[in-house]
Amino acid sequence: MIIRPEMLAKIHITFKNGVLDPQGKAVHHALKDLGYDEVSGIQMGKYLEVRMEGVSREEAEPRVKEMCEKLFANTVIESYRFTLDS
Amino acid sequence: MIIRPEMLAKIHITFKNGVLDPQGKAVHHALKDLGYDEVSGIQMGKYLEVRMEGVSREEAEPRVKEMCEKLFANTVIESYRFTLDS
Structure with a gap:
């Protein structure tokens, strides 16, 4: 198995x-x-869930970082953060 | 004060x-x-941070719910969830 x-x-x-x-x-x-006059500020952002198979947490972490920098975020103007759940 | x-x-x-x-x-x-062949699925979504002034948690909760239903989410096809931090 x-x-x-x-x-x-x-x-x-x-x-x-x-x-x-x-x-x-x-x-x-x-x-x-x-x-809604009580609102003093808004930040719009993106939220992504990426499901991965056959990888450990240690393998997934640098791969997700790479995806963010290559594809998801424009790192000149955007920042990213992520968590990994198994 | x-x-x-x-x-x-x-x-x-x-x-x-x-x-x-x-x-x-x-x-x-x-x-x-x-x-990235290990990726088996992606879900794209939106993330918003709404800053409010002069409201308690009890007042903010139904207001944010209302904002989500009126403006942020298309509840026919989208669902929303939120947390409130003070």
Whole structure:
């Protein structure tokens, strides 16, 4: 029997501090128009769940880091963070 | 002195089970092309941070629920969940 461990990476991608977030600004504006005056700020980001098979936590960690830098995040303006659940 | 409590809502919006996620499929395909054959599935979603001022946790909770249903999520095809940090 072959054991195929499964890992689930939960990835958050957000704009770096100081980067203009036009989508966030638009949503903030829409909330004000709807009467949500208590809202003082919005940050829009992406959330990804990546399911992996046949890899250990030690193998998965650098692979997910690579995916984030190559494909998911634009590291000039975005930062990423992730957790790994088995 | 007026106390202005601050709350931070962290909101995750994801597709409901069974809803076609073309962006997730495209990213999955791109990962395969890049050699990440261990990836068995991708779920793309949105992540929002909403900062609120002058509201208690009890006041914030139904307001954030309302924002999600009115503005952030399309509840026909998306589900949302959130946490509140003070």
